[in-house]
Amino acid sequence: MQNSKKAVVVGGGYIGLEVAESYAKHGIDVTIVDFAPRILNTYLDQELTDILTEEGAKHNLKVRGGEKVLSFKGENGKVTSVVTDQGEYEADTVIVSVGVRPDASWLNGELEMTERGFVVTNEYLETSAEDVYAGGDSTLLPYAPTRGELPIALATLARRQGVVAALNAMGTKTKMPAVNGTSALSFFDYKFVSTGLSQNGVSLYDGKVASKYVQERIYPDFMRKENNLVHMKIYYDEDTHRVLGAQFMSKHDISSAIAAYL
Numbered sequence: 001m002q003n004s005k006k007a008v009v010v011g012g013g014y015i016g017l018e019v020a021e022s023y024a025k026h027g028i029d030v031t032i033v034d035f036a037p038r039i040l041n042t043y044l045d046q047e048l049t050d051i052l053t054e055e056g057a058k059h060n061l062k063v064r065g066g067e068k069v070l071s072f073k074g075e076n077g078k079v080t081s082v083v084t085d086q087g088e089y090e091a092d093t094v095i096v097s098v099g100v101r102p103d104a105s106w107l108n109g110e111l112e113m114t115e116r117g118f119v120v121t122n123e124y125l126e127t128s129a130e131d132v133y134a135g136g137d138s139t140l141l142p143y144a145p146t147r148g149e150l151p152i153a154l155a156t157l158a159r160r161q162g163v164v165a166a167l168n169a170m171g172t173k174t175k176m177p178a179v180n181g182t183s184a185l186s187f188f189d190y191k192f193v194s195t196g197l198s199q200n201g202v203s204l205y206d207g208k209v210a211s212k213y214v215q216e217r218i219y220p221d222f223m224r225k226e227n228n229l230v231h232m233k234i235y236y237d238e239d240t241h242r243v244l245g246a247q248f249m250s251k252h253d254i255s256s257a258i259a260a261y262l
Contacts, residue, residue, distance in 0.1 A: 006030075006031075008032075019095050064084070079093070144180050196245030
């Protein structure tokens, strides 16, 4: 990082955003390139990511969404640029953070698997083999908003699965509780948190989904607080008004408020 002047981060998820922010804070010109149309595409809706993109631009961090990386160019063993289907970006440093896909294919024929290659477990995290339990990225989790199952690659949830599996292995029958996939992060001055359904997950729900985006003040005007806004969006069942998901963002740390929607 000390000798870097121009960095390109491939991937605009949590890890890509954290790396890009760190480089930008060290005065390095940073460009995030993502195949998705915007950063944090699976976590936050556009109302919030547009604000984060503008915040990044203030720190010399640019976002190029909707672009496919085709190749890297280099000279004398060092990278010089990143080529996409829409342009070329000069770089002396490239960080690839496009995520990972779990590979449980070595278990084919040994355990029951889904068509997508996930290990099938019951509510006690037992697999099709006696006394064999499974958890983590290669399994599906009970997803509270849809009451179905979903792969959610979060360390906090894998840890919870580990505890549940251990309890069952020791003879204490314990069901894996349904989860919402709650996660939080900060980006420069903004703190944000999301839980449950976002725009990308609406199609997973068997029912009519509605949403509402609002901006509200955290403190009344007479308190004269700076950066007083909180940006909020919720998803809910249009007929029953059951809350299915929520997103909060502010320059104040309001992430704990998401607990009201869990």
